[in-house]
Amino acid sequence: MQNKLHYANIIIDDPLLKENYGFLNYQILLDLMDKHNFFTTIAFIPWNYKRTDKKIAALFRERPDRFSLCVHGCDHTKGEFGVSDIEHLDSKVKLATARMIEHEKITGISFDRVMVFPQGIFSNEALDALQLNNYYAAVNTVPMPINGHRSSNFPFFVRHTPEDIITGVTTNPIFVVLHHDYFKNGYKKLTDFVGELNTRVKIKWDSIGNILNCFSTPSFKSNNKQANVDLSGLDLYGYKEFLKILMRRYLSDLRDNYLCKNDYIFYYAKKVRDLIKI
Ligand SMILES: [Zn+2]
Known part of the structure; x- marks a missing residue:
C-alpha cells in the first residue's frame, strides 16, 4: 500500500433524489458506504430542483459524512456548456445556481459550487463563466474544451471510470464517475472496486468541496445570495x-x-x- 494520503470521491451523474432512481437505491448505497467506507456525491441537474423526495432529503441532511451534491449542468440539454457566448453562459450558470439555492431552501441540502458538465462538453468560456460566479472548480470526464486547449486557470479536475483507475490511472484527488446503470447487476462491482482501491492506497473519502479545500490555501467563500432570475428558464429561452x-x-x-x-x-x-x- 502507498503511504501518501489520497482523497477520493464517487460522483453519480443525473439521478433525482428519490427512493429509487433507475438501478440506484439511496438507502442501500448508504448502508454500503458505511460498511465499505466511501463517499458519494450526486451530480444534480438543477432543472430538477422541485422534484426531491422528502425522505431522501432527510437522508442527505442527516448524513453529510456520506452524501453531498454538486451541480450538473443547468437543464442538461446536449452541449449546453459547449458554446462560446459568455453572456449566455453567465446566464446559464446564474440560473443553475439560483435553482440549486432554491433546492437548498426547499430541502435543506447544501451543495458545492462545483460543475460537472453534461456529456463532458464545455468551452473555455464556460470555465470563465464559472469563475465569474464564484464556482470552486469543474470536475469533468473530458479533459479538453470544444475550442482547443484549456486557456483558463480556473481549477479543473478530470474524473475516471473505476475500470481506468484499477488499470493504473492514478490521480490525487481520485474522482470516480458512475451512472445508475453501474448497479444493473447489484452493487458488488462497486464494493469490489472500493475494496481494491482502499487496499492499494491510503484514502480519505470526502465531499468534493471538502477535498478541494484541502488542495488550495484560500478556503472558498460560498455566496448563497440568489440572483434575481426566473427559475423556470422561460425568460432565458x-x-x-x-x-x-x-x-x-x-x-x-x-x-x-x-x-x-x-x-x-x-x-x-x-x-x-x-x-x-x-
Ligand atoms: Zn448527465
Missing part, C-alpha cells in the same frame, strides 16, 4: 425551448427508470428519440 427541455427531462427519467430495465424496449425507444431529435 422562450416557450419553444422551454417545452423541449421539459420533454427531454421527463423522457430521460422514463428511460432511466423504466425503459433501460428492458433492453429490447430501450433499444427502440432510443431509435425513436434519435429520430425526433430531443
Whole structure:
C-alpha cells in the first residue's frame, strides 16, 4: 500500500433524489458506504430542483459524512456548456445556481459550487463563466474544451471510470464517475472496486468541496445570495425551448427508470428519440 494520503470521491451523474432512481437505491448505497467506507456525491441537474423526495432529503441532511451534491449542468440539454457566448453562459450558470439555492431552501441540502458538465462538453468560456460566479472548480470526464486547449486557470479536475483507475490511472484527488446503470447487476462491482482501491492506497473519502479545500490555501467563500432570475428558464429561452427541455427531462427519467430495465424496449425507444431529435 502507498503511504501518501489520497482523497477520493464517487460522483453519480443525473439521478433525482428519490427512493429509487433507475438501478440506484439511496438507502442501500448508504448502508454500503458505511460498511465499505466511501463517499458519494450526486451530480444534480438543477432543472430538477422541485422534484426531491422528502425522505431522501432527510437522508442527505442527516448524513453529510456520506452524501453531498454538486451541480450538473443547468437543464442538461446536449452541449449546453459547449458554446462560446459568455453572456449566455453567465446566464446559464446564474440560473443553475439560483435553482440549486432554491433546492437548498426547499430541502435543506447544501451543495458545492462545483460543475460537472453534461456529456463532458464545455468551452473555455464556460470555465470563465464559472469563475465569474464564484464556482470552486469543474470536475469533468473530458479533459479538453470544444475550442482547443484549456486557456483558463480556473481549477479543473478530470474524473475516471473505476475500470481506468484499477488499470493504473492514478490521480490525487481520485474522482470516480458512475451512472445508475453501474448497479444493473447489484452493487458488488462497486464494493469490489472500493475494496481494491482502499487496499492499494491510503484514502480519505470526502465531499468534493471538502477535498478541494484541502488542495488550495484560500478556503472558498460560498455566496448563497440568489440572483434575481426566473427559475423556470422561460425568460432565458422562450416557450419553444422551454417545452423541449421539459420533454427531454421527463423522457430521460422514463428511460432511466423504466425503459433501460428492458433492453429490447430501450433499444427502440432510443431509435425513436434519435429520430425526433430531443
Ligand atoms: Zn448527465
